[in-house]
Amino acid sequence: xxxxxxxxxxxxxxxxxxxxxxxxxxxxxxxxxxxxxxxxxxxxxxxxxxxxxxxxxxxxxxxxxxxxxxxxxxxxxxxxxxxxxxxxxxxxxxxxxxxxxxxxxxxxxxxxxxxxxxxxxxxxxxxxxxxxxxxxxxxxxxxxxxxxxxxxxxxxxxxxxxxxxxxxxxxxxxxxxxxxxxx
Amino acid sequence: xxxxxxxxxxxxxxxxxxxxxxxxxxxxxxxxxxxxxxxxxxxxxxxxxxxxxxxxxxxxxxxxxxxxxxxxxxxxxxxxxxxxxxxxxxxxxxxxxxxxxxxxxxxxxxxxxxxxxxxxxxxxxxxxxxxxxxxxxxxxxxxxxxxxxxxxxxxxxxxxxxxxxxxxxxxxxxxxxxxxxxxxxxxxxxxxxxxxxxxxxxxxxxxxxxxxxxxxxxxxxxxxxxxxxxxxxxxxxxxxxxxxxxxxxxxxxxxxxxxxxxxxxxxxxxxxxxxxxxxxxxxxxxxxxxxxxxxxxxxxxxxxxxxxxxxxxxxxx
Numbered sequence: 163x164x165x166x167x168x169x170x171x172x173x174x175x176x177x178x179x180x181x182x183x184x185x186x187x188x189x190x191x192x193x194x195x196x197x198x199x200x201x202x203x204x205x206x207x208x209x210x211x212x213x214x215x216x217x218x219x220x221x222x223x224x225x226x227x228x229x230x231x232x233x234x235x236x237x238x239x240x241x242x243x244x245x246x247x248x249x250x251x252x253x254x255x256x257x258x259x260x261x262x263x264x265x266x267x268x269x270x271x272x273x274x275x276x277x278x279x280x281x282x283x284x285x286x287x288x289x290x291x292x293x294x295x296x297x298x299x300x301x302x303x304x305x306x307x308x309x310x311x312x313x314x315x316x317x318x319x320x321x322x323x324x325x326x327x328x329x330x331x332x333x334x335x336x337x338x339x340x341x342x343x344x345x
Numbered sequence: 346x347x348x349x350x351x352x353x354x355x356x357x358x359x360x361x362x363x364x365x366x367x368x369x370x371x372x373x374x375x376x377x378x379x380x381x382x383x384x385x386x387x388x389x390x391x392x393x394x395x396x397x398x399x400x401x402x403x404x405x406x407x408x409x410x411x412x413x414x415x416x417x418x419x420x421x422x423x424x425x426x427x428x429x430x431x432x433x434x435x436x437x438x439x440x441x442x443x444x445x446x447x448x449x450x451x452x453x454x455x456x457x458x459x460x461x462x463x464x465x466x467x468x469x470x471x472x473x474x475x476x477x478x479x480x481x482x483x484x485x486x487x488x489x490x491x492x493x494x495x496x497x498x499x500x501x502x503x504x505x506x507x508x509x510x511x512x513x514x515x516x517x518x519x520x521x522x523x524x525x526x527x528x529x530x531x532x533x534x535x536x537x538x539x540x541x542x543x544x545x546x547x548x549x550x551x552x553x554x555x556x557x558x559x560x561x562x563x564x565x566x567x568x569x570x571x572x573x574x575x576x577x578x579x580x581x582x583x584x585x586x587x588x589x590x591x592x593x594x595x596x597x598x599x600x601x602x603x604x605x606x607x608x609x610x611x612x613x614x615x616x617x618x619x620x621x622x623x624x625x626x627x628x629x630x631x632x633x634x635x636x637x638x639x640x641x642x643x644x645x646x647x648x649x650x651x652x653x654x655x656x657x658x659x660x661x662x
Contacts, residue, residue: 233383236395236425236656250383250656286392 166324166341172299172317173338178327181314182211185296186218188312189265198291200262201229204280205251207269208232210329211298215267228256232266237279253283260288265312269327271297274308299338301325358657362474362482365491366532374537377653378501384652387424388645397660398427401458406448406473407433407485408464413620413644414485414494418461421651427459427659445469449476459659461485481658483651489525494654495619496529498646500537502639503574505646506615511538516568516610517559518600519578519627520549520589526619527578531557544568545578545600548589565600566609574615577602577627593626603629607637615639 173181193199196219203212209231216229233251266280277295284293298314303321317340319325324341328334356376366374387395403422407415415431422429445464452460460477462470463485470484470491486492500510507513515534521527521543534541541559543550544567554561562568569575580596590596597603607616616628616638624630633640 236387236397238397248660250380252383253386282396286394287390 165344175336186215196225204268205233212267230255234279264290264293271300274306380653381649385649396426398425401427403427403459404457417647492525496533498650502646513573516572517543522549569609572610576617
């Protein structure tokens, strides 16, 4: 295991809450309301972030938006280079995604490979009307022509650094930190 | 579904091949069942295909006749986008050692990544695995020794219905002696924490069956008493000529599963059978087609379990 050393905190729990609230509002604005909207979180943290966005939209618009979860393990292009055996998580869509506006939600956008895999997985699940990418942090270093449509914060990083978006459900607290790999 | 290994953390997968379930841990078995659950989800999609084994070559090497196991493996391989080569060989008389070694080398020269083997000789899968440098081996049945994927699909089917399998009573009735299914299933259900009881004609019961961790009960009614699941083992009609039972009718009368026998089990007990069915021999039609029967579900589980194993063993480096 590579050890990670925490360098600094990018967002506190309060900051993260505000960012998610802003993102939720941007989604509503971009979608011109809540028509045909489906939120899809990418495992694992994207799933929890999607549920929070769902809750805020419900508070603001009074509508419960369908919220799905997507596991991209079976679509990865780096399976053969991974050291550890990855594990498949559940993929669940609340309804047929055909003709719907998908808001694909993940914590960090980095190389773009996860998003590529997610797009392939989504295509296999149906022909959605459009897919918009929503991330909390965009840290640069893209290896594929992919960009975020809605982004919480852009953070320039070095490749030696790691951005960790922590959520209470998995990590016991909400925050975003930037870490460095111990040499 | 009370046990969710995925919620408790990741297990490090240590098996290169799947030869036999002996020595596998309870956590590992549950991990496979959990992964199979997600694979079954793929089977429900409009496009029943994921690209995880793209570019990998699977060879289905069947030295013994099989329809459903081979079709099940082939379907699983195709759903994971592997390239599939079916290689069947009607029982060759060549000495086993020489043939298998040459076959192994031929397969590797062809670039096989995964070999699924069924063979009438005990130990064939282990032997093939020892001769392959790179490719992995999944045992689809070797003689009377083991049929691990069948045991896992049976566990999976039972788990889906019964939830946590700890302490559940499972009864196997029939020809245990010639059954690799029985051997692998007894090991699997025993490892996962079930109480396993076997019953069948004494002529079809291996000596020292208790060594596998199960009880032997001569009377099938007592064996089935209060069971959560009754598993009927296939009777090969040819065994009658070997003098192991007097007649098919007599077998059915004493050991076959009919309403009377199943009535001894719990009211909602599951009924399983590995197929193909001998209706009116080891199982009566009203039982095999009844509401307690999950025989067709077992077939579906087979594809999901094989997808999980192909992915776990063949998906990585």
